[in-house]
Amino acid sequence: MTTIRMQDLRKSFGTFDVIKGVDLEIEPGEFMVFVGPSGCGKSTLLRLIAGLEDITSGTLAFDEKIVNSLTPSQRGIAMVFQSYALYPHMTVYDNMAFGLKLAKGSADDVKRRVHKAAEMLQITDYLDRLPKQLSGGQRQRVAIGRAIVRDPKVFLFDEPLSNLDAALRVATRLEIAKLHAKMHETTMIYVTHDQVEAMTLADRICVLRDGNVEQVGTPLELYEKPQSIFVAGFIGSPKMNFLTEQFADAYKTDILGVRPEHLEIKDKDGLWKGKLLLAENLGSESFLYIDIGAKEPLVVRQDGSAHQQPGELLCVAPVNNNIHRFDQSGRPAAN
Amino acid sequence: MTASPSVRSELLRQRSRSARLFLLPMILALAVVAGWPLLRTIYFSFTDASLTNIDAAKWVGFKNYLSWIQLKSGRTIYSGLLVDPAWWNAVWNTVRFSVISVSLEAVFGMVIALVLNAEFKGRGIVRAAILIPWAIPTIVSARMWGWMLNDQFGILNDLFMRVGLIDHPIAWTASSDTAMIAVLIVDVWKTTPFMALLILAGLQMIPGDIYEAARIDGVHPVKQFFRITLPLVKPALMVAIIFRLLDAMRIFDLIYVLTPNSAQTKTMSVLARENLIDFDKFAYGSAQSTLLFLIIALMTMLAIWIGRVRLDGGER
Numbered sequence: 001m002t003t004i005r006m007q008d009l010r011k012s013f014g015t016f017d018v019i020k021g022v023d024l025e026i027e028p029g030e031f032m033v034f035v036g037p038s039g040c041g042k043s044t045l046l047r048l049i050a051g052l053e054d055i056t057s058g059t060l061a062f063d064e065k066i067v068n069s070l071t072p073s074q075r076g077i078a079m080v081f082q083s084y085a086l087y088p089h090m091t092v093y094d095n096m097a098f099g100l101k102l103a104k105g106s107a108d109d110v111k112r113r114v115h116k117a118a119e120m121l122q123i124t125d126y127l128d129r130l131p132k133q134l135s136g137g138q139r140q141r142v143a144i145g146r147a148i149v150r151d152p153k154v155f156l157f158d159e160p161l162s163n164l165d166a167a168l169r170v171a172t173r174l175e176i177a178k179l180h181a182k183m184h185e186t187t188m189i190y191v192t193h194d195q196v197e198a199m200t201l202a203d204r205i206c207v208l209r210d211g212n213v214e215q216v217g218t219p220l221e222l223y224e225k226p227q228s229i230f231v232a233g234f235i236g237s238p239k240m241n242f243l244t245e246q247f248a249d250a251y252k253t254d255i256l257g258v259r260p261e262h263l264e265i266k267d268k269d270g271l272w273k274g275k276l277l278l279a280e281n282l283g284s285e286s287f288l289y290i291d292i293g294a295k296e297p298l299v300v301r302q303d304g305s306a307h308q309q310p311g312e313l314l315c316v317a318p319v320n321n322n323i324h325r326f327d328q329s330g331r332p333a334a335n
Numbered sequence: 336m337t338a339s340p341s342v343r344s345e346l347l348r349q350r351s352r353s354a355r356l357f358l359l360p361m362i363l364a365l366a367v368v369a370g371w372p373l374l375r376t377i378y379f380s381f382t383d384a385s386l387t388n389i390d391a392a393k394w395v396g397f398k399n400y401l402s403w404i405q406l407k408s409g410r411t412i413y414s415g416l417l418v419d420p421a422w423w424n425a426v427w428n429t430v431r432f433s434v435i436s437v438s439l440e441a442v443f444g445m446v447i448a449l450v451l452n453a454e455f456k457g458r459g460i461v462r463a464a465i466l467i468p469w470a471i472p473t474i475v476s477a478r479m480w481g482w483m484l485n486d487q488f489g490i491l492n493d494l495f496m497r498v499g500l501i502d503h504p505i506a507w508t509a510s511s512d513t514a515m516i517a518v519l520i521v522d523v524w525k526t527t528p529f530m531a532l533l534i535l536a537g538l539q540m541i542p543g544d545i546y547e548a549a550r551i552d553g554v555h556p557v558k559q560f561f562r563i564t565l566p567l568v569k570p571a572l573m574v575a576i577i578f579r580l581l582d583a584m585r586i587f588d589l590i591y592v593l594t595p596n597s598a599q600t601k602t603m604s605v606l607a608r609e610n611l612i613d614f615d616k617f618a619y620g621s622a623q624s625t626l627l628f629l630i631i632a633l634m635t636m637l638a639i640w641i642g643r644v645r646l647d648g649g650e651r
Binding site: 050 | 542544545547548550551552553554555558562563566567
């Protein structure tokens with residue numbers, strides 16, 4: 001059970017500041033997800049925690065012990081890389097056992113731990129194979145297995161699903177969720193740019209923007225009470241509609257945010273009226289793009305397939321007044 | 336509408352016809368500049384040709400390679416290339432030179448490649464600079480080193496004397512103890528860059544994330560080299576070593592310029608030229624050339640065979 005505490009953590013590459021003072025505490029056994037658009041510094045923050053990059057300033061502590069100058073292996077972490085980073089010339093077994101053997105573990109112990117992890121991940125049949133003889137999903141499982149056998153205090157994932165195809169991504173996401181349930185004493189940090197992964201896996205999500213922490217909270221907190229337009233727009237798919245001018249004025253605010261799933265088509269007397277530009281049919285649900293005279297078309301989610309035709313005039317209104325109000329600076333407006 | 340087999344094979348015929356056409360100039364050029372001289376040399380090695388009267392050459396069979404006469408006393412006296420101590424000395428010199436120089440070049444080349452593979456400012460310039468010894472024509476660098484190694488005026492003797500490494504000047508190229516060392520120094524200086532560049536290309540094929548995984552696994556740098564870098568760069572290293580070995584087996588220009596007429600450094604190529612031109616034993620020199628060709632051809636085949644079996648890293 002390890003607590004991770006970051007205090008004013010900074011990282012610069014030359015004159016370029018990537019992490020600009022992060023204060024964050026990760027609870028023991030927590031599954032924390034760093035999420036944000038590309039270039040927000042989420043991977044760099046993870047690599048600072050791993051010890052793969054030097055910390056420019058600030059402190060990083062595991063259980064009150066400052067680990068700034070410890071090597072990755074001394075920190076007791078394990079990491080799963082986006083590219084798997086398996087040793088191409090070693091069999092699956094050796095890939096998993098390599099670190100343990102170097103740590104002078106007894107041969108029996110190494111064997112036992114590798115086999116235990118292999119069973120957990122269902123890769124026992126591939127132990128004699130080389131990485132190149134495995135599929136992408138199998139390779140990623142080996143990479144996870146290599147991390148498990150280290151019995152780490154902190155488990156780090158750097159976009160582990162990005163190189164997998166869509167179906168495999170969902171399956172592997174489930175595996176990781178199961179893994180977290182089994183290893184509930186291990187603190188896990190997971191980096192992704194995919195908000196679905198973040199929402200489904202995380203105990204808490206840390207949204208990063210431009211090297212700063214934008215908001216930290218449980219997935220539902222972020223969804224229901226976003227502390228900025230950035231978070232409101234980043235969490236949820238399709239993204240939240242933002243309306244200004246006369247649309248916002250009606251609600252006495254600068255910027256009005258409404259999620260597509262919180263809008264419904266009214267037969268008549270809707271709040272907003274407009275022509276249907278396009279309907280995206282996904283079978284189970286559909287997304288309607290309606291031109292109500294705002295800067296961007298309004299996106300409305302609807303259950304089942306869309307029966308409306310493009311060009312049709314539709315009336316829309318928020319359900320249960322489920323709206324978000326933001327001021328000019330992008331922060332939630334005070335009521 | 337599917338293409339019938341005859342149509343497809345017509346297409347295939349057409350393509351192989353044009354392929355042959357494209358190959359023809361190359362094959363012709365090779366036949367003229369490599370094939371014909373080679374066949375002539377092999378032919379002359381079975382004759383008694385002399386430089387002064389090549390056209391009068393007569394067929395003598397294997398006499399140049401091995402012949403014997405039985406004395407009345409019952410003793411048999413062998414003569415010919417296969418029992419010529421000068422030849423076997425040259426073979427030994429060549430092998431010794433090749434093995435030592437290529438080994439040193441492999442080690443130094445690896446060290447330089449590892450350094451060049453690291454990220455540092457001005458890496459591009461260093462990479463270009465390191466190639467300079469290889470870009471200088473051998474004749475020029477051999478002459479240059481000849482002067483540097485000179486016993487009276489050479490800078491190396493002067494340097495070593497001042498530092499106190501030696502107490503009297505050494506005639507590096509002339510002394511029988513040091514001639515081979517001098518040749519090795521120059522060859523290593525000259526060809527290490529080539530080796531380093533080939534190894535560097537191999538090093539750059541190794542993905543960087545593996546080293547990050549190794550850092551997390553807590554792999555000691557020395558172990559990291561022997562357990563990760565070396566196995567992964569081995570295919571490139573083996574190709575570089577084989578190229579260099581084949582090249583070193585035919586060494587001529589450096590030795591001919593740096594240490595002429597030294598029995599300690601005379602290689603197969605140098606000896607063959609000596610017999611062909613200087614001693615007017617054209618047929619005998621041809622026999623030596625032929626044997627040298629056979630040895631290198633055999634090694635090349637061996638190299639290709641090893642390359643096919645081992646260097647591609649198994650299946651796929």
